[in-house]
Amino acid sequence: MxxxxxxxxxxxxxxxxxxxxxxxxxxxxxxxxxxxxxxxxxxxxxxxxxxxxxxxxxxxxxxxxxxxxxxxxxxxxxxxxxxxxxxxxxxxxxxxxxxQHWQADPVGLRLLILPAWLDQPPEHEGRLVIRMDPGSAFGTGSHPTTRLCLEALEQLADAPGGIPSRVADLGCGSGILGIAALLLGASSVAAVDTDSLAVRATADNVALAGLAPRLQVRQGSVEALAELLDGCPADLLLCNILAPVIEALAPAFDTVLAPTGVGLLSGLLVAQAPKLAQILAALGWRAELVAQQSQWGLMMLHKAR
Ligand SMILES: C[S@@+](CC[C@H](N)C(=O)[O-])C[C@H]1O[C@@H](n2cnc3c(N)ncnc32)[C@H](O)[C@@H]1O
Missing domain, CATH: 3.30.70.260 (ACT domain)
Structure with missing residues (x-):
């Protein structure tokens, strides 16, 4: 044989x-x-x-x-x-x-990441469902930095005034953060990623969510994002990319985030937060480490007064 x-x-x-x-x-x-x-x-x-x-x-x-x-x-x-x-x-x-290895994945108190082919399990009824087609681009929700951002979005949505209305997603990956922001009450999202696969994944996932008219996605970086926003910077900036990349993009944050807006920065290690805060301070931003999971951190960004 x-x-x-x-x-x-x-x-x-x-x-x-x-x-x-x-x-x-x-x-x-x-x-x-x-x-x-x-x-x-x-x-x-x-x-x-x-x-x-x-x-x-x-x-x-x-x-x-x-x-x-x-x-x-x-x-x-x-x-x-x-x-x-x-x-x-x-x-x-x-x-x-x-x-068969993908399961429904609850995040925070109100969100549920659900692979495209699964039904919402009864034990997670009432959660807002982010449908994903995993395997296409970064951002299946399992990484601590994505979870930190999702939990922070949920907290913003629960705070007085709710989630900011116009959102900019810089480095959107699978589109998971922008989709979550829309589900939590944002009105529109402008999203960019340098990776063409990520752009396609975001477009697919937002269509899967039935939210396509409210999320625009384009290939590129912060310049493309500023163009998408058409001269009117967003109220909320999401940026989950590695610290050195955030550092390189920070001088252009003014073009994508309004002075009254708030930013959520992740992708950084907790140990990198002090240096990043200093760099952002020199550019007129106040950035504070507000959450962490293992060695990963999340910083909240405001215009310095
Ligand atoms: C860590 S992933 C985050 C994906 C998703 N936002 C999330 O939170 O799960 C970072 C994404 O940023 C993209 N990226 C890297 N450098 C970039 C840059 N300079 N401008 C825009 N996107 C960038 C990568 O292609 C990748 O999809």
């Missing part, structure tokens, strides 16, 4: 919370979009990343190179890259293997 060559490789690797979304993003960049994250109830803090790769495109040499391509992500956090384990898999409905 001869063993048939595998049709697929199933990659399994530990995905520490710091790395999880970066790994998904990088795999997506490398054309690997069939990705799932399994959270074991026994050990919810040790998620397992799974990816399905067509065997024909991923011979051994390519699989070895994949580890080298992922290693710099771990270096950023001074972590060792978790070991990549490969399992041959025969033709099967990989798409359902992939999808």
């Amino acid at each position: 001869s063993l048939a060559a595998p049709s697929w490789w199933r990659l399994e690797m530990a995905a520490p919370p710091e790395l999880e979304d970066s790994l998904i993003w990088k795999l997506g960049m490398l054309g690997i979009s069939r990705v799932a994250v399994r959270h074991s109830p026994a050990d919810p803090h040790q998620p397992l990343l799974l990816a399905w790769l067509p065997a024909i495109d991923w011979p051994e040499a390519e699989r070895l190179e994949l580890a080298a391509a992922l290693a710099p992500l771990a270096d950023t956090f001074r972590l060792p890259l978790p070991e990549l384990a490969w399992f041959p898999q025969q033709e099967e409905d990989w798409s359902s293997s992939w999808k």
Whole structure:
């Protein structure tokens, strides 16, 4: 009896919370979009990343190179890259293997991230549903920085005056933050991302939510965002990108955030907050660290008086 060559490789690797979304993003960049994250109830803090790769495109040499391509992500956090384990898999409905690992994911008190193919579970009835097609772009809601932003949006919505009306989403990824802002009561969102895949994912997800007329998305960075806002800076700026990128974009914040507005900045490590606050102060902004999850921080931004 001869063993048939595998049709697929199933990659399994530990995905520490710091790395999880970066790994998904990088795999997506490398054309690997069939990705799932399994959270074991026994050990919810040790998620397992799974990816399905067509065997024909991923011979051994390519699989070895994949580890080298992922290693710099771990270096950023001074972590060792978790070991990549490969399992041959025969033709099967990989798409359902992939999808079965995604669950409804409650965030804060009022939000629920729901994969596009699931119904709202009765235990989460009453929550505002953010429907996502995971696997397309960064921002499935599982990363601490995305969760920090979602929780802060919820708090803004519950504060007197509610959530600010006009929102700017700089580095929108899957569009998750802008969609949440609309569900929580914002009237419109202007969103940009330098990554064309993210722009497409945002457009798909906002259409899935039935909110397309209220969210405009374009490829680009802060300049494209200012153009989308058409000379009228937003009341709320969302920016969940790494600290050095926020630092580089900050001189243009005046063009996208009104002096009376509020900004939510994440993607930064708590240890990076003091330096970022200083840089923003020199530009006329007051930025305070208001929340954190593990080593990730969220800063709230106001115009300095
Ligand atoms: C950490 S992800 C955040 C995604 C989503 N907003 C969230 O909170 O889950 C950062 C996103 O910013 C985008 N990005 C990186 N540098 C950028 C820049 N200079 N201008 C605009 N977007 C940028 C990346 O492509 C990525 O989609």
